[in-house]
Amino acid sequence: MGWYTIMQPSDVVEDDSPIGVMCTDVFGPGWGSFRIAHMSTGDKIGIELFEFPNNEKPENNFEFWKTGIFHYCVQDPDIEGLVEKIVARGGKQRMPIREYYPGDKPYRMVYCEDPFGNLVEIYSHSYD
Helix, strand or coil: CCCCCCEEEEEEEECCCCCHHHHHHHHHCCEEEEEEEECCCCCCCEEEEEEEECCCCCCCCCCCCCCCCCCEECCCCCCCHHHHHHCCCCCEEECEEECCCCCCCEEEEEECCCCCCCCEEEEEECCC
């Protein structure tokens, strides 16, 4: 599809590492593990692919009547401001704002729920 790889498929496990803690914030305790890969399109739109060990394959093609996305992500350097807007309009903040590389890079992220019940991830930084 002309995409390029930002991060090769990698295993993520439930532990006390920064990424493990972030995932527990999102999924709750007991999620165990998954694989993830990060890619970007030619025009710099980030794509994350998740593979959970307990995925269920539909018996007949795909179940179009069920939710089809896990979440979407937007970039905003004013994470706190966007979270306030989401909450003021009936959404929820689902986790604390977390740093990706504490003490190394100023990258921050948070998961919220928009007023329609969709998960939205907010990055402070470019996906690339």
